[in-house]
Amino acid sequence: MRLHRLDLTAFGPFGGSQHVDFDELSTAGLFLLHGPTGAGKTSVLDAVCYALYGSVPGARQNGQGLTLRSDHAAPGTRTEVTLDLTVAGRRLEITRQPPHERPKKRGTGTIVDKAQTWLREHDATVGAWKDLSRSHQEIGEEITQLLGMSREQFCQVVLLPQGDFARFLRADAEARGKLLGRLFDTRRFAEVEKRLAERRRTAEARVREGDAALLADAHRMHQAAGDTMEPPELTPGEPGLAEAVLGAAALARSDARERLTVAECGRLAAESAQAAAERALDDVRELARLQGRFGEARERARRLEERAGAHQEARARLDRSRKAEAVAPALELREAADAEHRRAAGAEARARAALPERFAEAGAAGLATAARRAAEELGGLESARRGERRLAALVAERADLDRQERADADVLTESEGWLADWDAIRAALQAGIESAQESATRAEQLAVRIEPAQRRLRAARLRDRLTGETDEARERARASEQAALDARGRWLDLKEQRLDGIAAELAAHLTAGEPCAVCGATEHPAPARKDAGHVDREAEEQALAAHQDAEERHGRDLRRLGDLRQELAAAAAEAGDTPAEALAAEAGELERDHVRARRDASALHSVREELRRAEQEHQRRTAAQRDAAVRAASRVGHRERLDRERTALEEELAQARGAAQSVAARAAQLERRAALLTAAADSARAAEDSAERLKAADGRLDEAAFRAGFDTPQAAADALLDGAAHRELQRRLDAWQSEEAAVRAVLAEPDTVAAAEQPPADLATAERTAAQAAERLRRTASAQDAAVRRCAELDRLSARASDGVRRLAPLRDEYDRVARLAGLTAGTSADNERKMRLEAYVLAARLEQVAAAATARLQRMSSGRYTLVHSDDRAGRGRSGLGLHVVDAWTGRERDTATLSGGETFFASLALALGLADVVTDEAGGVRLDTLFIDEGFGSLDDQTLDEVLDVLDSLRERDRSVGIVSHVADLRRRVHAQLEVVKGRSGSTVRQRA
Known part of the structure; x- marks a missing residue:
């Protein structure tokens, strides 16, 4: 990485624009960055780091955004840093602008512009710059990938x-x-240590869980085995636990099987004794049963002898009943004939009572003849009856025509009245639809305006609240800034005082005969003495800590102020300068207008439906008016035809009905007379036939009674029994015979007779002996079952413990392996000799x-x-x-x-x-680093050492590197010719470059 150019504007202590040409400075290979304290030497390095990573080094990175801006800059000047560099063979230019607080263009107050970043690359083929990105995230990822270092590594490697x-x-x-x-x-190696420690804890927990399960099984085996087994007194995780549990389980199983053998022998003996007692009890019970059976049979024989007379009387009565059964059919026939004759005579009397007086003495043949004459006269009235029904239909049809005529007249009158008002109704409904549509359109327009108005209102209220909070935050930032400046001044003063008296502080540690830590001499003829008010290291560190705390508080206040300004700028941009009260009134009026418009628009559907129904009603009434006129015209000819047919039918029916009120009445009279005569004739013939059958039945009954041995038919009837009485009497006779046969059979049994000759059976003693034997068998069986369950439970628990031991074996191996690895990586293992x-x-x-x-x-x-x-x-x-x-x-x-x-x-x-x-x-x-910076420390070197250090730094340029030295040492200004001087002034710092 090689730096070419750095441009600063309103950054740190630099109020204006400054330009640094690193290419010119790097020509000499070694250049000096110097200037008075507080001028801004470190700010130049901060600008390089900020351009690359968007933040500044060390503790100063807490002061981001607005705090990077120079206090000497004009309000309209935007803070900006531009760095031109070559990295990984690519010539790049990075420009960054932090958030900028500026006055509003309209109105009062300030607004915060967002941070901006640009990345450009120089295209050597065309000799021009081309834009790559304006995204903070993309540019940060690109620079980090090209440099291959994080910001912390860059600050430690490039800015030394x-x-x-x-x-x-x-x-x-x-x-x-x-x-x-x-x-x-190296976090991944720490993660390996952590992961191994977690695996060790997990494996240990699983082993302990397995051991706990083994101990639980051991306690269950102790409960199952009783007092013959004691669980091992070990805790989960102790060695030998598995072997102890399996050994105790084996002993318990052996003892349980011995106890099972003893219980089985006892049960076999009890079974033999119980079987013998049961056989003896069965013999006694059989003897008692036979003796009771013999006594019961003797008692039943005595009761049969007492009822022998009644038995003979019942048998004689049953014999007479069987003889009377031969006369029963004749009796039943005579009773049926008598009943039939009485019914026929009654029916004849009732039929003759309904006839006129002249038919009282007529026989069956005369009544039948009169019925035929009435039926013939009724047949002649059939045509007249059809005509009468047609006349009734004509009258009803004529009345229906009159009713239709009246209904059509009403329809015509009502339709003409309604249709006369149709134009006014339609116009009123169409006007209502147009009004509702206009209201719906207005409601949609108002709905679009409501949400922006509400957003502006919320933004205005937030703007008003944040304005006060921003003013308070600004005052706190100013106060904390002054406190930080005061703390820094006090720390620098104390540091300077301590450096002035450092000789006395070093002399305080001198010991006679021991070499001096500064010059190496063992003699100390005139050590420096601490004067009054000497500042020691503790006082300087306390002042430094106070300065750092003040800086941190100032940084927090600035961050809070920046956040508030950004929120205030966003709220002000949304709300504008309009007061919140005016926006609230405007939003309220819009909402009220919207409610009214929606209420008016809600009637649109109902008015449309009303118009649709009115149009349907108009069509219906028009059609009804037209149909009524058509029906009125067709009724005129129909009415005339009905009147002519009615006149003809009335003349015909007057002749047919005679003296009756109507043809139907005359026909009903004839039908009723024919029916009565026919019924009377039938009843007379039935009465004559039943009288003949009754006479024949009396003769057959007398003959049957004589043949059965009875003097009179009544005697036979008295001897006859009904079915229930006959069956009851037969049952009693059969039961007596069965009882007599059963008693004789029992008294003839050899075993019963032999048992009756023996002494009475002692059943209570035999039952008591059998109960005692059964109780003993139950006790021995219960003991055997308990022994079997004990063995099964111990076998099950032993098998589960064995399975647990087998499952634990790989877990123990894994735990031992993971524990060794975890101890080795954590430095706690004995194999790790150096921990x-x-x-x-x-x-x-x-x-x-x-x-x-x-x-x-x-x-x-x-x-x-x-x-x-x-x-x-x-x-x-x-x-x-x-x-x-x-x-x-x-x-x-x-x-x-x-x-x-x-x-x-x-x-x-x-x-x-x-x-x-x-x-x-x-x-x-x-990644090749062609530009390095070394910050301070040269003042502690003597001339010879300084020369050697400079030779080493000068040798770096042999590798085509340029090294920038940041120092106050005056001697370096004579030794290093390429210099970048930072000069501070009341209007801000400036840079002067000399190659």
């Missing part, structure tokens, strides 16, 4: 801050590790490279006296790997870099910075 490397020399291993970790990005972490090991390798690269320059600066070496001796907390020692060729001894004097520390740190720049450059992909 000697104070940081002096602290790096004196720092402990932890501080060195933090710096190297940021430069070389070095993985990240520290990688950083140690980088530090060794840096020390080797720095030694090549340090030996030249120190005339071959000093060599930087890396040390992996143990340091704090027993760790090692990031030690840095210096080998003094004059003494041949190796000592810590913290023992170097001030001048030695400077050129050692310079050599370290240059070596670190080479290593980081190689790490970044070999």
